[in-house]
Amino acid sequence: MNFNLVFALYSCLLGFLVGALASLFLALSNLLIHLVWTTVPEQLDTSLYPFWICLFGGLLIGLFQTYIGDYPRTMHQTLEEFKTTGRVTYEGAVVKNTVAALLVLTFGASLGPEAALISILGGLMTWVGDRMTWTLQKKEQLLELGIGAMLSTIFYAPLIGVSEAFEDGVTRANFKHKSVKIVLYGLTTACGIFAFTTINRLFPHEVLFSISTPKVNWTWEVLYFLIPAILIGTGFGYLFVMFGHLTDTVARKYPHPLGLAVTAGAVLGLFGTLSSYFLFSGEHKILEFSRIAFDQSVFFLISIAVGKAFLTHICFSFGWRGGKIFPAVFSSTAMAFVLASFFPYTPGLLIAVSVAASCTVILKQPFVTATLLLFLFPLQFFPFILLVAVLIKPLSVRLEGRA
Template sequence: MNKFTGISFVYSGGLGLIVGVIAALFMGMVELGNQLLWQIIPRALGDPFIYPLLICSLGGIVIGFFIEHVGKYPKMLPETLVESQETGRLEYKNGQLLFNILGAMLVLLFGASVSPEASLMIIVGGVITFFCDHFKVSLPQRKDLLEFASGTVLGVIFTAPLFGVGSALEKDDLQNLTESKLKRYVLFIFATFTGFIGYLMTYSLFPNQEQVFAIQRMSTNLSWQGILLVIPTIALGAFFGKFFLWMQKQAENFNQRIKRPMPLTITAGVLLGILGLVSPYFLFSGEHSLLSFTRQAETMSVFIILLIAFGKVAITMICLACNWRGGIIFPMIFSSIAAALALVQVFPFSNGLLVAIFTASSCAVILKRPFATACLFLFLFPVQLFLWTWLAGYLGNLLIKKLPLGTSGFNLPILNKNTDDKQDTKETKEPMKSSSSDFSRSRRSRRK
């Protein structure tokens, strides 16, 4: 992607539109399915209290049957990263693209506490590989397209246009910034911009639009007590992020030992349903319920908020361990914000600042990308806190690296690595290469 020509913008812009449309269609279909399963059917049955347990248990049976007879779908991001880095493609043949779509929809429809980014990355990657095969796209161009597609997916579903390119910037050696890299970043941003256009235009065709991935705005005023709490808050956030990673590692180890998936998928469904009876915030990934939760947290006790924060982590890892497969970014954000809200209940100083830096520190430790994490939260928290979140993410990562706790973390899903380095040494002349409904909101509205 070294030539900065009109055809480069055509490729990247067209790619962004395709990715945005695919993401909107997938998310819209999941939303329609959730309305059927979690609003229309329970309303017709008289809103039985036990409904979450029944539907999640049924989900465990369906998902277990699907895995035993079809396979472990959707694929997880580590599997996808290995495949894309080794082959420069994400396979779509022999029904794999369809199986990924079906597997992802089943998990999201039945209320799993996982998010859609992992599934969408795989689905979009398969579609891009299909087009590359049919248009005879070369391997360097194919890798660029896959990276642009993955960054665009992350940008549109998190409403964070700089998230993908921020991650690309962070993984590159900016001390060796070349003209080729600068051109790629411009095209990357352009692809994300057109992706937003495709996503918004397509998703607007679906009914019942609502605001997602939002929190209640808190005061950003600084106090001397809040300033004194900055470093302890960053440290606590980093430890929470490390706890999240430790739980994820246990889930992965457990999943690798599974012989018969059906009993465990049912067990996970039952546990998910029971927790759904305790609080609807344990269901789904959290992007639709984040705003209502941050509003209600003001009236909750510290114990209840912490129970939700750590319970969200636990049920997410149970889902992953028992083959309710999906992403972790939305549950990661939800649980981190919940823990931060518990903190400001105890220390009610500079609430907006402390919540932002705790969340940024935690999530940056999990993602291992402080700048990309700050870009992710650019429109979630007030813009004036951007530098604070960046600093918190950097210091949180630094703390975890300095302590004898291990340095493993979640690999932020940018599909190809070091492609710029290869391209800069070998100048090629080729032009270029959940979600889910808010069950708590629906039950409250029905009670009204």
């Protein structure tokens, strides 16, 4: 990567664009969610409202996919298209991705906004690149920076983009290349977070993506339970992945978009009538949930963990496209609280290492996982989180290979 002032300037401008885009998109989706889930229910008197509104959402999403197309695009589809063609389609696709993503998020899908935002960003970056005399390599680098900044912004994890540079390893031969890439990631992310937080202050918003853990009170007994915590997290991560394979198989056997989307809406609505924690991706609810988790029954915690993991893949495979990272962290946290409720020895650490193991199996990127959880848990736990993520990576690859 040739580090020059002009490209660095473009990287900063990209960061501002990413932050502003993410903030405006989330503000619009939150407004629609408030309208559908707060304003309208206040005028009605029915305990089955979640079921009927999710079913209606499934109908709209199914009709959209039947007559408009398979939107929103997933993160994998966006990256694969760019790798194959050197560009991301934007002619009409940006609007379609935006509308489809807003439908999915508004009607309560257990999915996050990151996949849709990255597909929208990819289209916009290709549009910009078509109007500038950049090489394909420069376009690819800019898209990588934009994706890193987008993930860092919406997950409140500034180091995610930087951690991407380490996933393939840093050798002496590519040290300079990696170092420059890290600097550009840092510039882009800083500008993105600045734009995001500045614009976010203009709109009413809730505290996002934060976990309330018990006060850190170190006890030596916790050492006995670190291995069980890691095993439980690893097992749950594997279960999360297996749910994805199962729902994908079912969706391939019954490839009717309208029927699949309505089915997903019905299932989501049924679960939603049981608990609001099953609805949405979880970034707004994880703090609230962590504050009341120790007061809940083990059955309730396991139900939320397994149910949300299952719903995430039902939604995704059946046409309600979106990101899986937020619900993966939420459901993994719910399962981790099960162990911590039985063995209250430095419970925050048990929760942290269990979630780290689970998310590493799901994401298969230990440094990304560690930086994602860096500000989610007390800083004292980060060395344990990083160590667990690095150790679990080979196991996660082996488990996926056998799936």
